[in-house]
Amino acid sequence: MARTARVADIPSLGTLDRAAGSLSRQLAQALREAVRQGDIEPGDALPSTRSLAASLQMARGTVVDAYEQLIAEGVLESKGGAGTRVAQALAEPHRASEPRASAGPRRTARSSLPEPAAAFAQIAREFRPLPPVPFAISVPIGLTAPADIWRRLGNRLRAKGPGAPAGYTDPLGALPLREAIAGYVRKSRSVRCEPDQVIVTSGTQQGLYLARQVLLGSRDQAWVENPAYRGITAILESTGHRDAMVRVPVDAEGIDVEAGIRLAPHARAAFVTPSHQYPLGMPMSMARRNALLAWARASHAWVVEDDYDSELRYQGYPFPSLQGSAPDRVVYLGTFSKILFPSLRAGYVIVPDELVDAFCGARVLMDRHPPNADQHVLAAFMAEGHLERHIRRVRTVYADHRAQLIETLEALLPKDWAWLEPGDQGMHLVLWLAEGVDDRTVVELAARAGVAVRAVSPMFAPGTGRPGLVLGFGGFSSAQMKAAAQRLAAVIAEVMNSRKRKRRAIRKASGSREP
Template identity: 60%
Template sequence: MSKRRATIEIPSLHGIDRTAHVGRRLAQALRNAIARGELRPGERLPSTRSLAASLKIARGTVVEAFDQLTAEGYLEARVGAGTRVAGALTDMAPALPPPPVPVAAETIDLPAPAARLISIARALTPHPPIPFAIAVPSSGVAPDDNWRRLGNRMRASRQAAPSGYHDPMGVLELRIAIADHVRRSRAVHCEPEQVIVTSGTQQGLYMAGRVLLSHDDPVWAEDPAYPGLTAVLDDLGVRTHRIPVDAQGMNVERGLELCPGARAAFVTPSHQYPVGMPLSMARRNTLIAWADQNQAWIVEDDYDSELRYAGHPFPSMQGLRPSRVIYLGTFSKVLFPSLRLGYVIAPAPLAEAFAGARAILDRHSPISEQHVLAAYMREGHFEAHIRRIRGLYAERRAVLLAALEGVLPEGCHVQPTDQGMHILLWLPEEADDVRLAASALSAGLAVRAISPMYGTLPARPGLMLGFGGFPAAQLQAAVGELAKLLQVRGA
C-alpha cells in the first residue's frame, strides 16, 4: 500500500478576518497561499472539519470555500483521498502579484557582534579531509574496534542510557580516569573533583576566560597564536598583549616589559601552536614566578602532548604550580575531533566556578560518550591506542619530511619539531601564504596559512601541513603538487 502524503499546516490562514464574508476571505487566503508557494501541487489540505475547528468557523463555510476553489481548478477532491492542491497549476495566473524578492543578506545592516562572529566562523571552519588538513585522524585507527564494542555495551546498559540532566563537571568515572591519565603521562597534580569535562579545548578556553577575566582585563597571548584563542579573547573584550615567540617559545621577558600586570597568560608550552617549539624550562620558571608574584593565572593548553616522536617532553606547567595553572586537554587529537570531549583541570577553589561556566554554556557533554570513554581508558585501550597512533604518525611524519627534502624552492624550510600532527613550512618573507593556501585548496590541498595568526607586523608567512590522516603514497603525491604551486607562486 502506498504511503499517503501527510496533511500540511497552513499558518497564514489564521490571520484572516472572521468578522464578515468569511467564506470569500478564506477562499482568497487559500488562493494567495497557493500563489506564494506555501501550498504546492499535490499537497493534501486538512479536512473541512479539522480546518473549521482550527479557525473557529462553521464547517459549512470551509466546505463552501473548498467547493469554490475546486470549481476554479485550484483544488481537486477525491473520494477517500481528501482534498488536495491541483496537480497542474503551471498555467494558472497567480491570484496575487509575485512576492517581493528577499533582501540580499549582504545589504542587511549587521550588528557589530554578528559581523565579528561571522569572521570567527569563517576562520574556524575546518578544511575538508584532503591532504595536509590539520587534525584529521587516520581512518581505521580512531575509533577502533574496541571503541565500537564498548560503545555498544555501554549504550545498552542502564548506566549510559538516556536520562535527565547530569553533573556539569562530567561523569565521575571519566573524571577519575582523566586524573589518573594526566598524573602518569604529564605529571599533573589533581583530584577528580578538579576535573571538568568539556566539549573540547575550544570550550575550555572560553570557560577559562569567563572564570578568570573581566571586561578590559589585560592578558598575554602568544604571537602567533591559535585562532580559536584569539577569537575567545576578542569576544570577552579583554586587552590582549601579543607576546612574540622565538626558538624558546613565548618570550616571557618581553611580556614583562609590555604588561607586567596582566591577569592571565594563555600559552601552549608543550608544543607551541602553530610554530611547534616547546617553552624552555627557564621561561617556564620565569612565567610561574610572575604568576605567583602578581596573583595572575596561567592557562596551559596541552592540546597534543601525547603525540611526541623523539626525546622526553617537559612535564606540565600545572605540575610545577597547581595553584596558579589551569590545565586544558583534549581527546580530539588522539581519538577523533567529532567526539567533542576534552577537559579542564582547575585549582580546587575554582573548580565549582568552572562547573558553573560549563552549566551556562550547555550543561554537560553527552553522557553516553563519557561512559564509553571512561571504560575505554579504564580497560587500558586508550594507552594502547596512543602507542599505536604514535608509531603510525611518526612514520607518516618521516615520509612527509623526506618527500619535502630536495623539492622545496630556495627560501623555504621546515620548522624543527618532534610533536603533533602537523609541520610548519616557512616561506620567503615576500611570499603571500594566504593566496598560496587558496590556490592549494583549488588544487585539492588543505594547507593553512599562519600569517593571519599574528597580531603584530610583520607577520611571517608560512604553511601548516597536517599529516596524521593520510597514508604515505598520498602524502608523497601531495608534496609533488605543493612543490609545483610553490614554484609557480615564486615561494
C-alpha cells in the same frame, strides 16, 4: 537526483477567519499563497486531510474539498500510497537541483550589523571548517579511527545504561569520566588533581572561553604567545580585551618570559602552549617553564596551559605538564578532539580548588552541562584501556605519515621557496614561504586545486607576521598526501614565478639592467 520530500510545516494556515465564509475556499487560497511564496515547495508532502483538519479544528471534509480543488488546478498532486504533495511540475528547471534555502533572508549589508555581530561574523568566516582533504588537520581515518570499539560501547551504554536519556546532570560532567580523566593525566602528563577539579567541556575552545570569563576582569592584561592559536586571540578580541592582550614573542625555547615581564609585568594571566607551541611546534624549555611559574607566583597571576598535541611526540617521551609543578597557579586544558575525533566535542579543564566553583558557575551560564551519553562511552573507553592502546597506534601511524610528507615536500620544493619548521611532535607541519609571499593567496589557490591548508600569518600580531602554511597529515593515506603535495608545490611554483615576472616587468619599465 530528486530532492527527498518533507512534510510541510505551514504556520500561515492558522490565520483562517471562521466568520468570513467558506473555510474550504480560504484554506485553498492560503495553500496557493504558501506555494507562491515558497513556504512549501514542489515535491513537499502535505499533512494528511485527517491530521490537518484536527490541527485546524475543522471538519475533515473541508480539507478534502480544498485539496481536491488544488489538485484540479495542478497546484497539488496525489498518487496512491504517496499522499498529497505540491506538484513537482511547478519546480523551475534551473532550480530543481539547488538545495533548499534557509528560512528567512540572509542580511548581506554589513553596515547594518551591530559592532559585536560584525566581529562574530568575521570569526565565523575565519573558522569555517576545511573540507576533509589533505592537508586539513585531524581527519580520522580507518587505521586510527576507534569506530568498532566506540560503536560497541555506545550500544551497551546509551540504551539502558548510564548514557540513557536523563534529566539535568552535574555541570562539571559525569563523575566516571572525570575520574578517568584524572587518572589518565596523572599517569601520562604528571598532572596533580582530583576528579572534583576536572570540568568536562566541549573542547579546548570552550575551556579557553571559560578561562577568560573567570580569570580576567574588564581591565586585566593577558599574555598571549606570538604567534598563537587564533581561537584564543579571537576570544580576547571579541570580549573587549583586544587592547589588554599582550603579544609576547616566541623563540626556539617557547614564550620569552623576560619580554613578557617587560611588556606587562602585572598581567593577570598567561595563555601558553608549553608542550607543543601552536602553530610552530617547539616545546617550552625548562628554564622558561621555571621563569614563567616564578612570575605567576610572584604576581599572583594564572597560567592557562593548553596542552596541545602533547600525546603525539615521536622521539622520546612527552614533556611533563606545567600544572604538575604548580597546581595552585595553573589552569590545565586538554582535549580528545585531535586524538580521537573532532565531532566527539569532548575536552576538559583542570582547575585549582579555589577556582572550581567559579568555573562551574561560568559553565552553567554557557550551556548548563555537557551532553551526557558520550561522556559515559568515553569513560568506558578509557577505563577499559582502549584509549592508551589507541594513542600508541595513532602515534605509530602518524609518525610514518609525517616522515613521508617531509620527504615528499623536501623533494618537491626548492629551499628558497619553502622550507619546514623543525619539530618532532604533533599532527601538523608548518611550511614557511619565502618572504613577501602572501600566504592567504596561496591558501585560496590551493583550495581551487583541491588542497586544504591554513595560513600562518594571521596567527601573528599585526605587523609581525611571517608567511607560511599549516599542513595536517593525520587523516590521509600516503598516496593522497603525495598527490596533494604535488598540487601544492605547483601552486607555490605558480606564485613564485608570477612574482618573478612582475619584478622583471618593473625593472624593464624603470630601465634597470639588474639581472
